[in-house]
Amino acid sequence: MxxxxxxxxxxxxxxxxxxxxxxxxxxxxLLRYLKPNLPPYQLNPLTVGxxxxxxxxxxATLSELREPWSYKYFTFVQQYPQYTPExxxxxxxxxxxxxxPRKVVLPWEWAGEKRKESxxxxxxxxxxxxGCIFNYVPEWKEITSGYGGYVPPPDRRxxxxxxxxxxxxxxxxxxxxxxxxxxxxxxxxxRTFLFxxxxxxxxxxxxxxxxxx
Amino acid sequence: xxxxxxxxEWIKDRKEHLDLFDETNVHRQGNPFYLLGPMVxxxxxxxxxxxxxxxxxxxxxxxxxxxxxxxxxxxxxxxWLIRGLHKYGADAxxxxxxxxxxxxxxLGEYKKPGELSWMIAFASLxxxxxxxxxxxxxxxxxxxxxxxxxxxxxxxxxxxxxxxxQTRFGSAIAYIFLGGPAIGQATLxxxxxxxxxxxxxxxxxxxxxxxxxxxxxxxxxxASVLVFFLMLAAISYLLPxxxxxxxxxxxxxxxxxxxxxFLALYQFVKYTPPLWAGLGPGLLIAFGMLVxxxxxxxxxxxxxxxxxxxxGIMALVYFLVFTVLILFNIAVIERDPPxxxxxxxxxxxxxxxxxxxxxxxxxxxxxSSPKPAENPASE
Ligand code: FES
Numbered sequence: 001m002x003x004x005x006x007x008x009x010x011x012x013x014x015x016x017x018x019x020x021x022x023x024x025x026x027x028x029x030l031l032r033y034l035k036p037n038l039p040p041y042q043l044n045p046l047t048v049g050x051x052x053x054x055x056x057x058x059x060a061t062l063s064e065l066r067e068p069w070s071y072k073y074f075t076f077v078q079q080y081p082q083y084t085p086e087x088x089x090x091x092x093x094x095x096x097x098x099x100x101p102r103k104v105v106l107p108w109e110w111a112g113e114k115r116k117e118s119x120x121x122x123x124x125x126x127x128x129x130x131g132c133i134f135n136y137v138p139e140w141k142e143i144t145s146g147y148g149g150y151v152p153p154p155d156r157r158x159x160x161x162x163x164x165x166x167x168x169x170x171x172x173x174x175x176x177x178x179x180x181x182x183x184x185x186x187x188x189x190x191r192t193f194l195f196x197x198x199x200x201x202x203x204x205x206x207x208x209x210x211x212x213x
Numbered sequence: 214x215x216x217x218x219x220x221x222e223w224i225k226d227r228k229e230h231l232d233l234f235d236e237t238n239v240h241r242q243g244n245p246f247y248l249l250g251p252m253v254x255x256x257x258x259x260x261x262x263x264x265x266x267x268x269x270x271x272x273x274x275x276x277x278x279x280x281x282x283x284x285x286x287x288x289x290x291x292x293w294l295i296r297g298l299h300k301y302g303a304d305a306x307x308x309x310x311x312x313x314x315x316x317x318x319x320l321g322e323y324k325k326p327g328e329l330s331w332m333i334a335f336a337s338l339x340x341x342x343x344x345x346x347x348x349x350x351x352x353x354x355x356x357x358x359x360x361x362x363x364x365x366x367x368x369x370x371x372x373x374x375x376x377x378x379q380t381r382f383g384s385a386i387a388y389i390f391l392g393g394p395a396i397g398q399a400t401l402x403x404x405x406x407x408x409x410x411x412x413x414x415x416x417x418x419x420x421x422x423x424x425x426x427x428x429x430x431x432x433x434x435x436a437s438v439l440v441f442f443l444m445l446a447a448i449s450y451l452l453p454x455x456x457x458x459x460x461x462x463x464x465x466x467x468x469x470x471x472x473x474x475f476l477a478l479y480q481f482v483k484y485t486p487p488l489w490a491g492l493g494p495g496l497l498i499a500f501g502m503l504v505x506x507x508x509x510x511x512x513x514x515x516x517x518x519x520x521x522x523x524x525g526i527m528a529l530v531y532f533l534v535f536t537v538l539i540l541f542n543i544a545v546i547e548r549d550p551p552x553x554x555x556x557x558x559x560x561x562x563x564x565x566x567x568x569x570x571x572x573x574x575x576x577x578x579x580x581s582s583p584k585p586a587e588n589p590a591s592e
Contacts, residue, residue: 036393075463091395094463129487130366132359132465146467148483148544164467165363166483167544183546185486 058201059097059122059193065202068101069159071136073125076193076204093207095193096136096161097122100173107178110208111194121178122193123170124207127163129186134163134170143169150183161190227329233422235432249313251433253337254419255441256306261412263299271351273405275398278353279459286456297449303345305445307474310338318504318525321513328505335501340411345472347408350401354457355464360471361400363482365391367491374488383491396462468542477535484550519571523564527557 060072076093103117127134137143138159144151148167152160160182161170168184179189191208234254236247270289272281285292314334317323323331346364350357371383392399423430431438458466471479482490500507510518538544 034389036388036391036399092463130363130482130490132363132469133463134465135467146542148542148546150545150547164465164469165359166479167546185483185490185546187487 056203056205059095059195059204060202062197062200062202065097065099065120068099069138071096071098071138071159073136074204076124076207078207094125094133095122095204095207096125097193097195097202097204098136098159098172101158102173102175104173104175104178107189107192108194111206113194120195120197120202121172122195122202122204123161123172123179124191124193126191127165127168127186128188128190129163129166129168129184132163132165134161134168134190136161136172152182156182224329227326230326230330231333231422231426232327232330233333233419233428235428235430237428237432246312246316248433248437249309249316251431251437252309252441253306253313254431255433255438256302256309257412259298259302259442259445260306261416263295263302264409264412266295267299268409273351273401275353275401275460278351278401279456282352282456286453293453294446294449296454298445300454301445301448303341303348304473305441307338307341307345310334310341311474314338315525315529319515319522321508321515321518323505324508324513325505331505332502335498335504337415339498340415342474344408344411345474347404347411349472350404351408352456353401353460355460355466356457356469356471358396358460358462359465359469360475361404362396365396365400367482367487370487370491470539473536476539477532480535480539480544483539483544484546484553517571518568520564520568523560523567527560 055077057074057076059074059076064070064072074095074097076095078091078093098121100119100121103119104121106113106116106118106121108114108116125133125135136159137147140152140157140160143160143162147162147164147169150167150169152169152171156171158173161172161179162168163184163186166185168186169182170179170186170190171182172179174180177189179192181187181189193204193208194206195202195204197203232250234250236250267285270281270285270292272278282296285296287293314331317327317331317334346360350361365387368383368386371386372378372381374383388394390400390403391397392403422428470476478494481493485493504521508518508521510521512518515522
């Protein structure tokens with residue numbers, strides 16, 4: 001039984017530890033070489049000043065969204081402090097604002113707003129699955145024909161939202177969870193925008209943090 | 214001799230029998246299936262040379278990449294040919310590697326002493342696919358942009374893993390490959406580097422191998438060389454390599470596909486929760502690399518190792534079926550995965566049963582025959 005670890009092999013192995021450490025120490029600057037010079041988006045900012053700012057944008061006017069299921073696409077620009085020459089880096093978040101036929105509870109816990117009801121909702125169109133841009137599809141039949149053959153149950157046969165990439169389907173009008181995932185691999189409903197109605201304008205002020213920009 | 218010595222001996226033996234492309238270890242040189250090795254090498258060289266020529270005109274910037282390829286395709290004399298050779302040469306390369314891997318799998322060529330050859334062939338498929346995905350980002354069209362975004366978002370879900378997820382290594386991977394917080398110029402530069410260096414490094418290593426072993430580089434007749442080249446040139450002329458639409462970060466087109474060899478994987482990503490979209494392929498790769506050590510059966514013929522034959526056929530069928538499904542844009546995500554899972558489990562179980570029965574019978578023969586040494590199944 002030569003295979004048993006004897007004293008000599010054991011000592012040899014022991015000597016390997018500092019050798020390995022030395023190699024790792026020598027290589028670590030190389031790993032740092034790979035590090036990008038733009039910092040990642042600060043999802044948990046250290047100070048208030050580091051928080052991403054969005055400039056308020058008018059997504060639509062109320063008169064544009066009078067009909068139930070009417071919608072409008074818009075783009076919200078968020079500025080992250082990224083120490084670039086301009087001081088900020090822009091990230092655009094495409095969104096959709098929708099008039100629903102009934103009131104739903106807005107999922108605004110992230111903004112500290114609980115149980116606020118509205119028949120207007122605004123979703124970020126960045127898919128919470130892998131980051132593609134999903135569409136608002138006014139005709140549910142188009143979802144069935146274009147997004148993989150999903151047939152919604154009878155009570156959900158209305159406008160839906162669908163992602164071209166992996167066919168996640170969302171229901172914008174779900175009374176409890178607006179944007180509920182009906183089908184597909186998405187792990188959660190899409191993120192929402194904070195908005196206020198001012199003089200007939202729907203003004204978007206902020207977007208739920210997290211996710212992929 | 215310690216343990217290290219044993220490992221060294223093992224590697225030395227495998228190295229002697231290593232068969233990168235030349236297939237000179239095989240006696241059935243006339244069989245066209247044994248042209249696959251030289252084909253891999255040949256298509257790879259075509260891809261490298263045409264790639265170097267493309268670098269003369271290609272501009273690796275987000276603003277200029279698409280235009281520079283338009284320019285190559287339509288204005289530079291013979292640009293269409295160089296681009297066609299690069300694209301179709303790469304496709305042919307992937308087809309040849311895949312067929313060769315299947316040949317090695319079903320004929321049991323990965324068994325002793327072919328383990329290392331198999332592992333290198335399998336790794337080369339993975340590397341070729343990585344070259345493919347980093348290469349098609351360089352066009353900076355819609356398909357490329359969204360594919361890169363999707364692929365580099367997958368690792369972020371690794372942060373959900375218990376324990377090791379805490380280190381947020383998934384986000385770190387995405388961050389390093391993106392070269393920043395989102396897809397941009399840095400991503401393009403890094404992909405360009407990866408695309409180029411995979412082949413350069415592999416080429417140097419193969420050259421060392423050829424120098425050391427004095428094997429034949431291209432074990433193929435001149436006629437085949439010409440025919441394959443003309444085939445690629447003809448396809449490039451008849452079916453000019455596609456460009457797609459310019460990347461637009463604000464719109465994902467519907468439907469959106471990827472290169473053909475990723476289609477099955479793409480369908481798989483639709484079916485599974487995002488964490489598994491990353492873990493599944495990882496496990497598949499691990500399985501592929503370890504096949505020579507997992508398959509302990511003695512025989513080389515497919516019928517002599519039923520379970521692994523079943524697994525191989527299943528992989529092939531899934532690849533084809535998933536590709537067809539995605540081409541027809543069929544994916545009912547509530548309905549399909551349970552069916553697929555059930556089929557998989559049943560087929561694997563049947564394969565296992567077949568294996569057990571086969572082994573029992575082998576054993577019975579061994580016991581009944583007076584001289585087991587004469588049994589053809591023993592090595
Ligand atoms: S990115 Fe939308 S479903 Fe995958």
